[in-house]
Structures are given as C-alpha cells and as structure tokens.
Amino acid sequence: MSNQSPDEEIEFLRQRVAELEKALEQKNQLQQELEEYKQINTELEKQLQKTEEQSYLYKMIIDKAIDWIFVKDKNYRYLLVNDTVAHSLGKTSEEMIGKDDVEINLPTEIVFGNPDKKIRGFRQDDQLVIAGETIHNHYDPIPCCDGSFYILDTKKIPLSNSKGEIFALLGVARDITDRHQAETELKASETKLRQRTLELEQTLQQLRRTQSQLIHSEKMSSLGQLVAGVAHEINNPINFIYGNLIHANKNLQDLLKLLSLYQKNYPDSTPEILEQNQIIELEFLQADLPKLICSMQVGAERIRQIVDSLRTFSRLDQASLKYVDIHEGIDSALMILEHRLHHENNYLPITVIKKYSNLPLIECYAGHLNQVFMNILVNAIDALEGIGIQNSTSEIPNPQISITTKIVNPQEIIIHIGDNGLGMSEEVRQRIFDPFYTTKPVGKGTGLGLSISHQIVTEQHRGSLNCISSIGKGSKFVIKIPIHQQNAD
Ligand SMILES: Nc1ncnc2c1ncn2[C@@H]1O[C@H](COP(=O)(O)OP(=O)(O)OP(=O)(O)O)[C@@H](O)[C@H]1O
Numbered sequence: 001m002s003n004q005s006p007d008e009e010i011e012f013l014r015q016r017v018a019e020l021e022k023a024l025e026q027k028n029q030l031q032q033e034l035e036e037y038k039q040i041n042t043e044l045e046k047q048l049q050k051t052e053e054q055s056y057l058y059k060m061i062i063d064k065a066i067d068w069i070f071v072k073d074k075n076y077r078y079l080l081v082n083d084t085v086a087h088s089l090g091k092t093s094e095e096m097i098g099k100d101d102v103e104i105n106l107p108t109e110i111v112f113g114n115p116d117k118k119i120r121g122f123r124q125d126d127q128l129v130i131a132g133e134t135i136h137n138h139y140d141p142i143p144c145c146d147g148s149f150y151i152l153d154t155k156k157i158p159l160s161n162s163k164g165e166i167f168a169l170l171g172v173a174r175d176i177t178d179r180h181q182a183e184t185e186l187k188a189s190e191t192k193l194r195q196r197t198l199e200l201e202q203t204l205q206q207l208r209r210t211q212s213q214l215i216h217s218e219k220m221s222s223l224g225q226l227v228a229g230v231a232h233e234i235n236n237p238i239n240f241i242y243g244n245l246i247h248a249n250k251n252l253q254d255l256l257k258l259l260s261l262y263q264k265n266y267p268d269s270t271p272e273i274l275e276q277n278q279i280i281e282l283e284f285l286q287a288d289l290p291k292l293i294c295s296m297q298v299g300a301e302r303i304r305q306i307v308d309s310l311r312t313f314s315r316l317d318q319a320s321l322k323y324v325d326i327h328e329g330i331d332s333a334l335m336i337l338e339h340r341l342h343h344e345n346n347y348l349p350i351t352v353i354k355k356y357s358n359l360p361l362i363e364c365y366a367g368h369l370n371q372v373f374m375n376i377l378v379n380a381i382d383a384l385e386g387i388g389i390q391n392s393t394s395e396i397p398n399p400q401i402s403i404t405t406k407i408v409n410p411q412e413i414i415i416h417i418g419d420n421g422l423g424m425s426e427e428v429r430q431r432i433f434d435p436f437y438t439t440k441p442v443g444k445g446t447g448l449g450l451s452i453s454h455q456i457v458t459e460q461h462r463g464s465l466n467c468i469s470s471i472g473k474g475s476k477f478v479i480k481i482p483i484h485q486q487n488a489d
C-alpha cells in the first residue's frame with residue numbers, strides 16, 4: 001500500500017490525467033502536422049514530376065529544332081548543345097558539353113579566323129557577345145563531319161543573370177547551305193548567261209559588220225566595175241584625140257606657115273580676100289590657134305591622167321594579192337578627189353604635203369587598200385570643211401593634208417595621213433571604228449568608212465590602223481602594214 005494520503009493520491013492521478021491529456025493533444029497535433037507534411041510532399045512530388053515533364057519537353061523541343069541551338073559560358077565552353085549541333089558535327093552532346101571549340105577539334109582557322117582565306121573565325125563574335133553585343137552573321141562557314149562545309153546564318157545574344165551580369169551566350173544558327181549553294185549556282189548561271197549574251201552580241205555585231213562590209217564591198221565592186229568601164233570607154237576616144245592633136249598641131253603649123261608665105265609673096269591681095277581677112281581677124285587667129293591646140297593638149301593630157309587614176313583606183317585586175325606601188329594608189333585617190341581639194345569657191349584650197357620614202361612594192365589587195373586611203377582622205381577633207389564636226393563655225397585658215405610613208409623595219413611600212421582640221425573629242429575618237437558611227441548629217445555619212453577600213457587593214461592585211469586626235473589639234477591616221485602577206489606567219 002502506498003503511504004500517500006488519498007487526497008495526495010487523487011491529486012497525483014489528476015496530474016497524470018492532465019499530463020496524458022496534454023500528451024494526447026500533442027499527439028493529435030503531430031498527427032495533423034504529419035498529415036499536412038504528407039499533403040505538401042504529394043504536392044511537391046506532383047510539381048516535381050510536372051517540372052521534369054516540362055524540362056523533358058523543352059529538351060525535346062530544343063533537340064528536335066532544325067536550327068542549331070547552343071549555349072556557351074564565359075570561357076566559350078558549351079553549356080548546352082541541341083542534337084542538330086551535335087549530329088552535324090558528328091559528336092554527341094555529352095562529348096561537347098564542358099569543352100570549347102578547339103577542344104572539340106574544330107579547325108583553328110575556323111575558330112580564330114584566317115585573313116588569307118577571308119575566314120573571320122567565330123571566337124571573335126563570341127568575345128563581342130560576351131562583352132554585351134548581339135551579333136548577326138549572315139555567312140558563317142562551319143566544317144561538318146564528312147569534310148564538307150555548312151553555311152550558317154547565326155545570331156548570338158548575351159545571357160544575363162538576375163543581377164544583369166552576363167554569364168553565357170546563346171547561339172541560334174540556321175543552316176543556309178542549300179540556299180547559299182542555290183544562290184551561288186544562280187550567280188554562276190547568271191554569269192554564264194551574261195557571258196553567252198555577250199558572245200551572242202559580239203557575234204551579232206560581227207555579223208552586222210560582215211553584212212555591212214559585204215554590202216559596201218559589193219557596192220564598191222559595182223562602182224569599181226562602172227569606173228573601170230567608163231575609164232575604158234573614155235580611154236580609146238581620148239587616146240584618139242590626144243594622138244590626133246599632135247598631127248593636128250603639126251598640120252596647123254604647116255598651114256599657118258603656108259599662109260604667111262602667101263602673105264609675104266602676094267602682099268596685094270584681092271578685096272574679097274582682104275574682107276574675109278578682116279572678118280575672121282586673121283592676125284588674132286594666127287596667134288590664138290597654137291595656144292588653142294596647146295590647151296586642148298593639156299586638157300586631153302589631164303583626161304588621160306584621170307582615166308589612168310580611175311583605172312589604178314579601181315584595180316579590178318588586182319582583186320587578189322599582188323605587189324604594188326602604194327604611192328600610186330594614194331596619188332590616184334588624190335587625183336579623184338582633186339575637185340574637192342581645189343574648190344572654185346566656198347572653201348580655201350587644201351594643200352597636200354607629201355613626204356614619200358623610197359618604199360618597196362607592197363603585197364596587198366590594192367583595190368581595197370586604195371579604198372582605205374580614199375576613206376581617210378575624204379574624212380580629212382570633210383574635217384577641213386567642218387563637215388560633221390560639232391561647233392565648227394570658223395574656217396581653217398591654212399587647210400593642209402600631210403601624207404608620209406616610211407619603212408619601219410624590213411617587214412613593215414607605215415603611212416601617216418594627217419589633217420590640221422578641228423580634230424575630235426576623245427569620246428568621238430574612241431568610237432570612230434564602230435560600224436555605223438557617224439557625226440555627219442543624214443545622207444552625208446553612213447559611218448562605215450572607217451570601220452571597213454579598219455577591217456581591211458587589220459583583218460585582210462594583218463596590219464593596224466590607229467587614230468591620234470584631239471579637239472583643235474587635227475587628226476592623224478596611222479596605217480601599219482606588212483610588206484609581205486603570204487610568208488608573214
Ligand atoms: N579626220 C577626221 N577629223 C575629224 N573627225 C573625223 C576624222 N575622220 C573621222 N572622223 C570622225 O569619225 C566618224 C566616222 O568616220 P567614218 O569614215 O567611219 O564615217 P563617216 O565619214 O561619218 O561616214 P562614211 O561612211 O560616209 O565614211 C566621222 O563621222 C567623224 O566624226
């Protein structure tokens with residue numbers, strides 16, 4: 001038995017009960033808290049699962065994106081790469097994470113650049129982005145695992161933490177290799193097309209030149225035939241006149257001598273004779289007739305020279321390569337142009353200064369070459385008359401054409417034909433050999449003279465035809481041709 005009093009025992013029991021009640025209360029409270037913790041835990045587990053699902057989704061999205069996506073830290077080491085990057089470089093993302101571009105074995109020139117090959121290197125871009133810039137590089141070549149190159153269009157942006165400090169860079173790059181290749185091919189085919197167009201244009205131009213030359217040479221050959229025909233027709237009667245003039249002169253002298261003998265031996269003539277004497281003014285007649293015959297002889301001589309020149313000029317017998325005297329050709333052209341060199345009125349006479357060297361015979365197509373001299377001489381006369389020259393109002397005070405011939409070397413001769421006309425501007429000078437280029441009024445110039453002459457000299461005779469000219473300083477045409485054609489190669 002206890003030695004406590006009943007009251008004490010009751011008190012003790014009351015206290016125990018109170019303690020048990022408190023403990024029970026605490027237990028209930030703990031149970032409640034446990035319930036709450038369990039709920040929170042379930043909630044957290046749910047959230048964790050959701051977060052895991054979401055991050056898996058994000059990773060999937062990033063990995064499956066067709067663009068290259070990567071994140072590099074401040075030391076340019078990969079923090080993230082998507083599958084597109086890893087596969088394209090023939091690696092796994094695990095092999096790349098934590099390494100920089102050199103460590104994943106990209107060529108150093110691609111990383112650090114190579115000015116000789118015009119490769120910029122993307123480390124330079126990375127540095128700028130880590131320093132805070134956003135970079136958009138439209139042409140970013142990267143080598144791929146099979147040795148070929150990707151061309152990327154890359155955008156890189158800095159990534160900052162909550163304090164605004166840059167800790168990494170995000171790169172998003174689009175593979176534009178196909179587009180770039182298509183563009184390159186397009187450019188190449190455009191260039192090819194342009195080249196082809198140019199070739200076609202040149203062929204067309206060549207055809208036009210050939211056509212115009214054909215027309216022109218056809219015209220010249222008809223003209224040549226006509227000239228040769230006319231010259232031939234005139235040649236016979238003029239020879240006839242010229243030949244008979246000598247006899248006519250001799251006969252006339254005889255007759256005049258006989259007449260003076262009559263006058264001397266029979267001074268007392270009949271009134272009828274005296275009257276007739278006065279009517280015909282016998283004394284004047286006696287003095288004038290020899291002069292008349294003489295001037296007829298000069299005229300006939302001139303006609304003979306012209307006929308000769310026409311024949312030399314047309315040179316129908318020399319349509320093939322032959323050795324000829326070039327000076328004869330120039331002189332025949334000058335003879336034909338005589339009427340323009342010495343105008344009766346309108347223009348001052350043009351002086352022709354000839355400085356001919358002792359040239360050998362030149363192997364050439366004489367008819368064609370004469371045509372060249374003719375074209376250049378006509379142009380010179382036109383220039384001295386101010387035809388087709390812009391702003392030409394003043395007359396040339398002392399119009400001159402100078403012709404010089406020289407041997408340059410044992411194989412070549414040179415012919416200078418110059419005038420002291422108003423010359424031409426550089427713009428005109430550069431175009432004078434173009435077919436159909438003329439500054440002359442419609443009907444006066446076809447613009448073919450020099451283009452055909454150029455062709456005759458350069459293509460037919462393997463020579464050169466150049467022009468030196470400037471405004472106010474006249475013009476000089478320089479013709480260089482080989483002495484021999486057939487063995488010139
Ligand atoms: N001696 C020159 N002085 C100044 N300009 C000249 C001279 N020779 C040629 N030219 C310029 O060159 C252009 C072309 O000459 P080209 O002989 O080819 O044609 P064109 O004389 O105009 O016509 P055509 O077909 O009748 O000869 C002339 O229109 C003229 O402007």
Ligand SMILES: [Mg+2]
Nearest residue numbers: 375379449450
């Ligand atoms: Mg001309």
